[in-house]
Amino acid sequence: MKSSKYISINGEKVAPGKRATIDLPVAKLYTHANLSMPVHVINGKKSGPQLFISGAIHGDEINGVEIIRRLLKLPIMKRIRGGLIAIPIVNVHGFINRSRYLPDRRDLNRSFPGSDHGSLAGRIAQLFIKEIASQCNYGIDLHTAAVDRCNLPHIRANMNDEETAKLAKAFGTPVILAGNFVEGSLRKAMLDLNIPTLLYEAGEALRFDEITIRAGVKGILNVMAELGMFPPSTKKRKRGIIPAQANSNYWVRAPESGILRAFVPLGGSVKKNEVLGVISNPFGEQDIEIISYYDGIILGKTNLPLVHEGEALFHIARFERFEKATAKVDKFQETFQPDTSSILPEEENIIV
Numbered sequence: 273m274k275s276s277k278y279i280s281i282n283g284e285k286v287a288p289g290k291r292a293t294i295d296l297p298v299a300k301l302y303t304h305a306n307l308s309m310p311v312h313v314i315n316g317k318k319s320g321p322q323l324f325i326s327g328a329i330h331g332d333e334i335n336g337v338e339i340i341r342r343l344l345k346l347p348i349m350k351r352i353r354g355g356l357i358a359i360p361i362v363n364v365h366g367f368i369n370r371s372r373y374l375p376d377r378r379d380l381n382r383s384f385p386g387s388d389h390g391s392l393a394g395r396i397a398q399l400f401i402k403e404i405a406s407q408c409n410y411g412i413d414l415h416t417a418a419v420d421r422c423n424l425p426h427i428r429a430n431m432n433d434e435e436t437a438k439l440a441k442a443f444g445t446p447v448i449l450a451g452n453f454v455e456g457s458l459r460k461a462m463l464d465l466n467i468p469t470l471l472y473e474a475g476e477a478l479r480f481d482e483i484t485i486r487a488g489v490k491g492i493l494n495v496m497a498e499l500g501m502f503p504p505s506t507k508k509r510k511r512g513i514i515p516a517q518a519n520s521n522y523w524v525r526a527p528e529s530g531i532l533r534a535f536v537p538l539g540g541s542v543k544k545n546e547v548l549g550v551i552s553n554p555f556g557e558q559d560i561e562i563i564s565y566y567d568g569i570i571l572g573k574t575n576l577p578l579v580h581e582g583e584a585l586f587h588i589a590r591f592e593r594f595e596k597a598t599a600k601v602d603k604f605q606e607t608f609q610p611d612t613s614s615i616l617p618e619e620e621n622i623i624v
């Protein structure tokens with residue numbers, strides 16, 4: 273376990289017991305304006321593990337930005353052991369443009385580990401690893417589904433690694449995907465560096481989703497508690513949901529172009545041969561039924577009814593014990609559903 277002495281980023285040092293926001297310079301705009309990746313460092317007085325939390329590696333995936341904002345406001349952050357490095361907006365260029373990509377149309381999460389003489393994406397990837405990730409013991413990377421799609425909150429992690437699996441379970445989403453590693457992703461780069469890293473997939477691009485945000489904050493707190501980053505005096509947390517690990521997952525695609533009417537909600541459980549929705553033309557002359565191949569849970573779906581042939585419509589996760597997994601999803605949604613009688617999110621409910 274690395275001790276928390278000084279945390280140093282781009283030559284700026286944060287002493288134990290201090291917190292600071294550091295502007296890490298990235299390629300400036302062609303207007304001549306400087307641009308930087310804002311990084312918030314909390315260095316605990318006592319030693320402990322060092323954890324990074326990254327958001328908006330895809331610049332339009334903004335739920336993670338709000339998750340980090342709420343996390344940093346919590347009073348418990350004043351008493352952490354070890355270090356927390358929070359980077360709410362890694363892809364600053366994409367965030368400004370409300371785009372998943374960088375201005376050169378490259379995907380930052382396909383550009384790791386990068387290099388200092390490659391594309392803009394490769395340079396940012398390399399900077400992120402050099403200045404932040406490589407000095408951490410653990411990481412949590414926050415994502416959402418792409419534009420016009422929505423994901424049920426779930427963790428993707430290397431479940432073959434005991435330590436990563438333990439943290440993935442602690443996070444407390446109802447579903448875990450053991451998942452393959454995408455070449456060029458931050459998670460693959462962290463695997464190569466032997467730094468256990470979780471990927472939180474939840475919600476939709478360019479939208480705030482209250483369940484996603486609340487579950488994200490709580491999940492990070494659960495992981496920090498599991499890592500021993502809170503003082504022993506912290507009141508015992510209630511054991512959250514023990515996630516169900518999916519056996520496999522698959523996408524149901526549009527057999528034809530048309531207008532989709534979906535019949536199943538995100539997180540809904542579906543049976544083999546159940547009708548998930550229908551595709552018809554604008555005149556309603558013919559309905560083409562979309563059928564589920566297996567029992568499973570809707571882990572992701574399109575929110576846009578206008579679909580082309582071959583388009584991914586429903587992402588379905590399969591489980592060994594399907595009924596148990598369904599019960600976990602129901603409990604999760606009940607737990608994090610905001611009180612609709614209140615306009616303001618109940619942020620206090622998610623404090624440890």
Ligand SMILES: [Zn+2]
Nearest residue numbers: 330333415416
């Ligand atoms: Zn993403």
